[in-house]
Amino acid sequence: MPDVRSICAIGLSGQLGLHGHLPWEGDQRPEFVADVARFFDITRGHVLIAGPKTIGAIPDFARGDRTLVVIRSHEDPEEVLSRFPDRVVYVGGGPPVWDVYARHIRHWDINRLPYDGPADRWFDPKWLVAG
Structure with a gap:
């Protein structure tokens, strides 16, 4: 099994997204x-x-120096992760992805940004203890 991690930024109140984008984009x-x-x-x-x-939001300059994999809701997380033995796998996305993959994530790298505005997606602390 790979070393599964997640990296994300959140606002001061746990904001993650607004209308499908980062609120501070x-x-x-x-x-x-x-x-x-x-x-x-x-x-x-x-x-x-x-x-x-x-x-799709990863810019062209960053596409060549990491392995990018689109995941779909019908895919089994264990099967997806098994494709990358002995690799570090970062789980990106947001609530729908982390709801499914949180139990596999060993390390959360969370950066709190000085944003305190509106959001429609929030970080859920339950992901940190999923298992």
Whole structure:
């Protein structure tokens, strides 16, 4: 089984998304720019599995230095993860993906950003103890 991890950024109140995007998307303040750079640095050389929207949002410059895999809701998580023995696999996405994959995630890398605005997707602490 691979080393399964997740990396995400949340707002001050646990905000994750708004209308299908990061609520702070495009914010050019240093901490937001650094978070994006950190994501690409940490996932470099590893596998990133996520839904089609998340994988589709990966910019061209980052596509060649990580293995990107689109996952679908009908796929069995154990089967998906078994394709990557001895690899580090990052589970990206959001609530629908983490609801299914949380029990496999050994390490959560959560960066809290100084965003305190609206959201329609929230981080659920139950994912941290799923198992």
